Amino acid sequence: MNEFKTKYGPWALVTGASSGIGKEFARQLAANGINVAVAARRQDRLEELAQELENKHHIQTRAIPVDLTAVNYLDIIQSATADIEIGLLINNAGAGAPGAFLRQSLDNYTRVVQLNVTAPMQLTHIFGEQMIKQGYGGIIFISSIAGYMGSPYMANYAATKAYLLNLGAALHIELKSKGVDVLVVSPGPTRTEMMEMEGTDFSSIPMNWMEAGAVAAAGLQALGQKSTIIPGGMNKVMSFMATRVMSRQTALTMFGNMMAKGMDPAIL
Numbered sequence: 001m002n003e004f005k006t007k008y009g010p011w012a013l014v015t016g017a018s019s020g021i022g023k024e025f026a027r028q029l030a031a032n033g034i035n036v037a038v039a040a041r042r043q044d045r046l047e048e049l050a051q052e053l054e055n056k057h058h059i060q061t062r063a064i065p066v067d068l069t070a071v072n073y074l075d076i077i078q079s080a081t082a083d084i085e086i087g088l089l090i091n092n093a094g095a096g097a098p099g100a101f102l103r104q105s106l107d108n109y110t111r112v113v114q115l116n117v118t119a120p121m122q123l124t125h126i127f128g129e130q131m132i133k134q135g136y137g138g139i140i141f142i143s144s145i146a147g148y149m150g151s152p153y154m155a156n157y158a159a160t161k162a163y164l165l166n167l168g169a170a171l172h173i174e175l176k177s178k179g180v181d182v183l184v185v186s187p188g189p190t191r192t193e194m195m196e197m198e199g200t201d202f203s204s205i206p207m208n209w210m211e212a213g214a215v216a217a218a219g220l221q222a223l224g225q226k227s228t229i230i231p232g233g234m235n236k237v238m239s240f241m242a243t244r245v246m247s248r249q250t251a252l253t254m255f256g257n258m259m260a261k262g263m264d265p266a267i268l
């Protein structure tokens, strides 16, 4: 049995695995021989992925169709995983609501907070406790480079990512002595469906795009080694400049201007 599987198997639970970074996490875990429970809303996508992973890697899978903003989402996840040992939780599902803060509905922002903040916090509490009882495990949070500085026109989204960054960095210290590794991965721009949000077109903006597979690989490699990572050299440099070299106000003005260029004026 490989070392990764011993430390973080036999099962991983990946939220937001129906596309993008979460799907790549699931693929790479399966390639490491870990059984994967994949959760998201789109059942057809989850079942297709589960079939692909079983056929290719001869592991076990479980597709959990669930809306993480629904009131009963915890019951659905807990009953779907009650008979399996989760050694790795990947809190990956997330969404944004681009545009000027007051242009979006309060309901929409409340759902984003439930998805990006409340669900990862609650899942971590539940599965973290199980991992401590098991005496081993790992938890990965997917934040964003926006979580380091904030982002005009994605203000609520960036604030949710700052929460994850702080929660995960603190839990890295708290849970280490109990045998559980915690890591926060803060990607920069990554080619996924999320970057095709309504009212946005970031294609012409000079950003260093990464592939979802490279982001997932960087996360799995750093788990157990580090508390936080920013995948990609350019993203590390950008974030260093924005948080350590420029004033916060200058960095946010620049970042806000860049975001606004990629957005339909109707949402600004």
Ligand SMILES: NC(=O)c1ccc[n+]([C@@H]2O[C@H](COP(=O)([O-])OP(=O)(O)OC[C@H]3O[C@@H](n4cnc5c(N)ncnc54)[C@H](OP(=O)(O)O)[C@@H]3O)[C@@H](O)[C@H]2O)c1
Residues within 6 Å of the ligand: 015, 016, 017, 018, 019, 020, 021, 022, 039, 040, 041, 042, 043, 045, 066, 067, 068, 069, 092, 093, 094, 095, 115, 142, 143, 144, 145, 186, 187, 188, 189, 190, 191, 192, 193, 194, 195, 212
């Ligand atoms: N792409 C980037 O540039 C970028 C940069 C920094 C951070 N991130 C973060 O990376 C993570 C993954 O995003 P991605 O880029 O891979 O985008 P993506 O391809 O759009 O994936 C988002 C995933 O979250 C799931 N999801 C969304 N709403 C959900 C809900 N209410 N309940 C359950 N699952 C839900 C989606 O599945 P369903 O629609 O099937 O539910 C999908 O599987 C997110 O946390 C995002 O904030 C992305």
